[in-house]
Amino acid sequence: MAADQMDCMPGLWMRRVDEMATARTISGPCQAWPEESAFIREVLDRIGDKWTILIISTLGSEPLRYSDLQASIPGISQRMLTVTLKALERDGLLTRTAYAEVPPRVEYDLTPLGRSLLDAVMTLAGWAASHHGEVAASRREHELTGVGREKSAMA
Numbered sequence: 001m002a003a004d005q006m007d008c009m010p011g012l013w014m015r016r017v018d019e020m021a022t023a024r025t026i027s028g029p030c031q032a033w034p035e036e037s038a039f040i041r042e043v044l045d046r047i048g049d050k051w052t053i054l055i056i057s058t059l060g061s062e063p064l065r066y067s068d069l070q071a072s073i074p075g076i077s078q079r080m081l082t083v084t085l086k087a088l089e090r091d092g093l094l095t096r097t098a099y100a101e102v103p104p105r106v107e108y109d110l111t112p113l114g115r116s117l118l119d120a121v122m123t124l125a126g127w128a129a130s131h132h133g134e135v136a137a138s139r140r141e142h143e144l145t146g147v148g149r150e151k152s153a154m155a
Contacts, residue, residue: 046091047117051076051084056114056121059094063109093117 033040046052054073058064064072070081085108088094093114099105110118 043091046087047093047121049084051080052088053121053125055081055084055088056093056110056117057125059108059110059114060118060122063097063107066106066108069108088114 030037051073054076055069058069058072066081066085069085070076070078073081076084085094085096089096092111095109095111097107097109099107
C-alpha cells in the first residue's frame with residue numbers, strides 16, 4: 001500500500017508507526033522479570049534506601065538497642081529510624097525483641113533473610129566510602145560545566 005493511500009486510513013498508519021516504535025532491544029535484569037514487576041521494584045526500593053543500607057550494615061555484627069542503633073548512624077532522625085525499622089521488620093529482614101524489664105529494653109537483630117543481604121550491603125557501603133572523593137569531584141566539575149555543556153577554554 002502506498003503512503004498516500006495510508007493517509008486515508010489513519011488507523012493503519014498509526015499501527016505501522018507503533019510497530020516501528022516497538023522494535024527495541026530489552027536488556028538488563030528487568031527482561032527476566034514477570035510483566036507485572038511492581039513488587040520487585042518495591043523490594044529494590046526498600047533495600048536500596050540509604051537508611052536501610054546503614055541499618056543492615058550496622059546490625060551485621062550484633063543485635064543493638066534502639067538508642068545504640070541511632071547513635072551508630074549519624075544523621076538519622078528518630079522518625080526515619082522508627083519508620084525504616086518497622087518496614088524492615090515487616091519485610092522479614094530484622095526482628096524486634098522486647099524484654100520485660102524496667103526500664104524496657106528492645107533489641108533489633110537481622111534475620112537469616114537480612115543476613116543474606118549483608119554482603120551486598122557491605123560491598124555497596126564500602127564502595128561509597130572508597131569513592132566518595134571521586135563522586136564529590138565529579139559533582140564540583142558538573143556544577144561548573146552543567147549537563148551536556150562543553151568546558152570552556154577559559155575554565
